[in-house]
Amino acid sequence: MSGIFEYNGGSIVGMKGKNCIAMACDRRFGQQMSTITTNYQKVFKIQDNILLALSGLNSDIHTFYALMEKEINLYNLKENRKMKPTTFANLVASSLYERRFGPFFVTPIVAGLENGKPILATYDSIGCKSDLDDFQVGGTGGNYIYGACEAFFKPDMSPEELEEVIGQSLVSGCDRDSLSGWGGVVYVLTEQKLTVKILKTKQT
Amino acid sequence: MIDFDPSTFGLAHTYQKEDKDEINTLALPSAPQVIYKTLNGPTQISGGNKLNNFKHGTTTLGFVFKEGILLAVDSRASMGSFLSSEQVRKVIEINEYLLGTMAGGAADCQYWLAYLANHCRTYELKNGSKLSVAAASKFLQGILIGYRNSGLSMGCMIAGTDTTGQHLYYIDNDGMRLKGDIFSVGSGSTYAYGVLDNHYRYDLSLDEAVELGIRAIYHATHRDTASGGVVRVYHIHQDGWTKVHDGIDVVDLHYRFAQQKGLVGDGDEAKQRLF
Numbered sequence: 001m002s003g004i005f006e007y008n009g010g011s012i013v014g015m016k017g018k019n020c021i022a023m024a025c026d027r028r029f030g031q032q033m034s035t036i037t038t039n040y041q042k043v044f045k046i047q048d049n050i051l052l053a054l055s056g057l058n059s060d061i062h063t064f065y066a067l068m069e070k071e072i073n074l075y076n077l078k079e080n081r082k083m084k085p086t087t088f089a090n091l092v093a094s095s096l097y098e099r100r101f102g103p104f105f106v107t108p109i110v111a112g113l114e115n116g117k118p119i120l121a122t123y124d125s126i127g128c129k130s131d132l133d134d135f136q137v138g139g140t141g142g143n144y145i146y147g148a149c150e151a152f153f154k155p156d157m158s159p160e161e162l163e164e165v166i167g168q169s170l171v172s173g174c175d176r177d178s179l180s181g182w183g184g185v186v187y188v189l190t191e192q193k194l195t196v197k198i199l200k201t202k203q204t
Numbered sequence: 205m206i207d208f209d210p211s212t213f214g215l216a217h218t219y220q221k222e223d224k225d226e227i228n229t230l231a232l233p234s235a236p237q238v239i240y241k242t243l244n245g246p247t248q249i250s251g252g253n254k255l256n257n258f259k260h261g262t263t264t265l266g267f268v269f270k271e272g273i274l275l276a277v278d279s280r281a282s283m284g285s286f287l288s289s290e291q292v293r294k295v296i297e298i299n300e301y302l303l304g305t306m307a308g309g310a311a312d313c314q315y316w317l318a319y320l321a322n323h324c325r326t327y328e329l330k331n332g333s334k335l336s337v338a339a340a341s342k343f344l345q346g347i348l349i350g351y352r353n354s355g356l357s358m359g360c361m362i363a364g365t366d367t368t369g370q371h372l373y374y375i376d377n378d379g380m381r382l383k384g385d386i387f388s389v390g391s392g393s394t395y396a397y398g399v400l401d402n403h404y405r406y407d408l409s410l411d412e413a414v415e416l417g418i419r420a421i422y423h424a425t426h427r428d429t430a431s432g433g434v435v436r437v438y439h440i441h442q443d444g445w446t447k448v449h450d451g452i453d454v455v456d457l458h459y460r461f462a463q464q465k466g467l468v469g470d471g472d473e474a475k476q477r478l479f
Contacts, residue, residue: 006285009429027471033391033429038471041478140285178429179285183471185479196479198470203458204425204432 004105005056005125007032009179011141012042012053013170014109015153016118016134017162020190021111023053024170026141026201027183038182038203045194046072049113050085051187052092055139056106056125064104067095085112089121089131096127107138116191135166137173141180145173163188163197171201261430263392264294264305265400265420266361268385269408272370272441273363276417277305278392278425279433279451290433291451299324300444302340302364307389308357308377316358320344337364341373341381349379359389363440370440392424392431399423410439414448418457425454 012025029040043053044065052068054061071091075083083091089110096104103125110121121129122136130136135153137145148169157165167186174181184199264277277294280287294306296314298321306313323343327335335343341362348356356377363372374382374389386404388396399420408416418435425431434451462469 009285030429035427035429039474039476039478043479176287177285178280178282178287178432187479198472198479200459200470202432202455203469203471204454 005107006140006179008056008058009140009177010040010042010055010058011137011139011145011170011174011177011180012055012109013137013142013145013149013166013173014051014053014111014120014122014135015149015162015166015169016111016120016155018156018158019113019116019118020159020162020188021051021113021118021120022159022162022166022186022188023051023109023111024166024184024186024199025053025055026139026170026174026180027185028179028181029058030179033178035182043185043187044069045187046088047082047112048194049189050083050088051111051189051194052088053109053111053138054106055108055142056104060104060106064095064106064108068092071095085110085114085119088112089119089129092121093123093127093129096123096125100126109136109138111189113189113191135169139180141173141177144176145169148172159188159190159195163195167197167199171199175202262294262307262390263388263396263421263424263428263431264307264361264390265386265388265393265396265417266305266363266372267387267400267404267413267417268370268372269404269406269413271408271410271413272365272439273372274413274417275303275305275361275363275438275440276421277436278421278431278454279436280425280431281310282430285429287432292433293436295436295438297445298340298362298364301334301366302337302362303438303440303445305361305363305389307359312356312358312377313360316344316347316356317360319347334366336366336368337362337371337373338366338383340364341375344375345379345381348375348377351377352379361387361389365440365442365444370442388420388424390424390431392421392428395424395427396420414439418449418452419461422454422457422461426458 009030014023023043025042027038029037046052108123112119121131123129135149152165170184184201186197188195261282266275279292281289281292296304296317298304298317304317324335358377361374374387403416421435434453437449439446439448459469467473
């Protein structure tokens, strides 16, 4: 726990379904072993069809999100159109690499729907993009969530099933990590709507 | 592997004869080079990582009140940020009139408190009367001072009853032994003290004391990441000890306490809707 990625703690997970995507995150904001608040936002709606989840140092979560918000707003103004999820995924990678020798201490996950097709991309802290997986995790509880994901995941799930599976994976994973938890939020994005649900989890 | 010539064993060089051929003049065997390195504590093994210092990863508390002594502990064990168990027993039942709480190295606490139990029973058989709490705690202190600087990690409370009443002692691996009315040990102790100090009175009833102990542990488990699991509560009175609660899930406590205040307990009480 001496690393900078473990200073604040936190976990995120993203999953693809049939023409839908889901993201989930915990809500803890802590400083090493002490929990400060239990309502810290880690998943951001960049655009109606793009979600950005960030884990790592909370200061950089906020800063990187603000940077991406600025980029997409300028893009909308300059190009007078919405940004495609695949374009945004690329933007995240290059923005991270711009700080190659003084990186943001975050591990982002981008999820979106492009013409109904789900897009999921994950990165290391210097912008290596990986977009071929059906589910991805990040944060201190990531490895524990992987186990639950592997067990529960199946391809082409409906939005309701996906919400259930991603919520369960997040909770099971965070229960084994002392630095993640204290609540959970699940976001399910379909062509029609974005559903946001608060999970009732262990508050310990 | 160190090779010894067998002829160098056995015979001590006690006298010298002129005729050196008659006696095996032997050189005393040279001792194998063994280097003993003392550690400052278990943290040194794990590279000084503060979270692997097991002494701190817990919350235990005890206080004296008019009905005796109340002990309350959590049940979480963590290795770094990984939760290895949520069901650990941190109150060790030494005998029917003595209890010890565990904080620090679990093996150290379990072993030495069992050793203390053995000593208490032997004393009882030899002397026909039970060992006092003061003497039992002093015995343990003596052991720990002997092992000072060798890396033992223990921050335990000894609580028990004897002919002079109920007594609470704090013992740690530095050899400290303190008699007191209120103690809390572990990483969550600061949070527990906050609750304890606010509502403690000597003339609490048993129910009020149990409630206070449970609340203090709950608050520590909520804020401290290294504390959690279930709350176990013991009461020491003149006839020995009673296990009041074997394991109350702190998650249930969180939502119950929130409901009592008319809240939901999901961290969104201020309705900031940060999502």
